[in-house]
Structures are given as structure tokens and as C-alpha cells.
Amino acid sequence: MLSTVLPQKGKLLISEPFMADPNFQRTVVLITENTEEGTVGYVLNQKSNYLLKxxxxxxxxxxxEVFIGGPVAPDTLHFVHKRPDLISGGADLGNGLYWGGDFEILKSEINNYRIKADEIKFFIGYSGWSKNQLEDELEMNAWIVSDKFNPDMLLENGEVNIWKEAVLNMGVKYAHITNFPQDPSLN
Incomplete structure (x- = not known):
């Protein structure tokens, strides 16, 4: 299942269907940074029990809604958005998506009701891989790297099955894995 696309910022990591790590079972991770030191991203489909307020x-x-971005630094808050016209200082991820920005401006824009829920996504914690760790996991087929997605899908909240949608966006070669049971021993 290994994809030849390198996991650069703005790409998705789609977990293989039987990943055992509970932090990443059937998850989709948006990569926000990939340098020689390592990789940073946010799990898009693990909702927390918190609201921003x-x-x-x-x-x-x-x-x-606030999502669990990953197991690293769960006491930190991060965000991805598509409003660089309102939130300055964000890192351009491509596809109209931005990572972070001026938090004081963000709070003001939220309190003035100028940012809608489908324009931003909040995360507690993040997912991180040390130097070469993600590459090793890719070689073990733990992840599929994708750049085939609708950016609006990433900011959707609620009960949308982002993992299934991300896999289906990869095409017919991968579509069959959406039907695999989460626990193959129950088959």
C-alpha cells in the first residue's frame, strides 16, 4: 500500500485499516511540517469532549468542536484554518489551508462572529515523528500518503467519516479497504 508521494506539509497520512496504535486507528493526519528534524501533523478525526469555550x-x-491532534503535548492548543484574510501569521499549507496564526486576532474574530465552524479546526496536542521515524513507518506500510482530497472535507466537524472519505478519494485501488473490519479477529 505504500504511496510514492513524500509526506510534505499539506499532505494527508491515512492510517492502514488494522493499525494497532489506539492514537491512530483509522485516522487521517494533516501534515503541517516535515523537516530534517522530524514531522508534525494533526489527527483530523478524533473529536475530544471539549468545545473551544x-x-x-x-x-x-x-x-x-476541539479535536485530539495527537498524543504529543496534550496541554497545547493548535488550529488549521482557511481565513488568512482575518488571521495573520499562519503558515500556508497549500489548497487554501493555513496552520496557526496570531492567536489574539483569532480570539477577537471569533468573539465578533466572523469565523465560522467550517473555516477552522482546533486541536489539543499534536502528532509528531522524530527524524526518519515516519519514513520507517511508511516503509512498513502503516500509512498511505495522499494529496487527493477536498480541503473543505478536512475542516468538517461532526460525525463525518473522514478516514473513509480520504481512502475513497485515493481511487479504486484503495476503496476496498474501507470495508475491512476494524478488528479482523471478529471476521
Whole structure:
């Protein structure tokens, strides 16, 4: 299943269907940084029990869902958005997506109701791989790298099955794996 696309920023990592690590079972990770030192990304489809207003007192009416970005630094808050016109300082990921930006401006724009839930996604923690770790996992076929996706899909909230949608976007070669059971021993 190994893809030949390198996992650069703005690409997706789609976990193989039987990944045993509970942090990454049937997950889709958006890569935001890949350097010689390692790789950083955010799990897009593991919702936490928090809303933004639960974590940031200054955002008293912010009913934005917060996702678990990964097991690293779970006491930190991060965001990906498509509003560089309102939030300055974000890193361009391509496809109209930006990572981070000026947090004080972000809070002001949220409190003034200028940012909608489908324009931003919040994460507690992140996913990180040390130098060569992700490459090793790719060689073991733990991940599929994809650049075939609708950027709006990544910012969707609720019960959307992003993993299944991301796999289907890879084409017929991969579509059959969406039907694999999560636990093959139950088959």
C-alpha cells in the first residue's frame, strides 16, 4: 500500500485499516511540517469532549468542536484554518489551508462572529515523528500518503467519516479497504 508521494506539509497520512496504535486507528493526519528534524501533523478525526469555550475563557460563546491532534503535548492548543484574510501569521499549507496564526486576532474574530465552524479546526496536542521515524513507518506500510482530497472535507466537524472519505478519494485501488473490519479477529 505504500504511496510514492513524500509526506510534505499539506499532505494527508491515512492510517492502514488494522493499525494497532489506539492514537491512530483509522485516522487521517494533516501534515503541517516535515523537516530534517522530524514531522508534525494533526489527527483530523478524533473529536475530544471539549468545545473551544471550555478551553479559552476569552471565547465565551465559541461552540467550536476541539479535536485530539495527537498524543504529543496534550496541554497545547493548535488550529488549521482557511481565513488568512482575518488571521495573520499562519503558515500556508497549500489548497487554501493555513496552520496557526496570531492567536489574539483569532480570539477577537471569533468573539465578533466572523469565523465560522467550517473555516477552522482546533486541536489539543499534536502528532509528531522524530527524524526518519515516519519514513520507517511508511516503509512498513502503516500509512498511505495522499494529496487527493477536498480541503473543505478536512475542516468538517461532526460525525463525518473522514478516514473513509480520504481512502475513497485515493481511487479504486484503495476503496476496498474501507470495508475491512476494524478488528479482523471478529471476521
Amino acid at each position: 471550555d478551553l479559552i475563557a476569552d471565547c465565551w460563546d465559541a461552540d467550536f
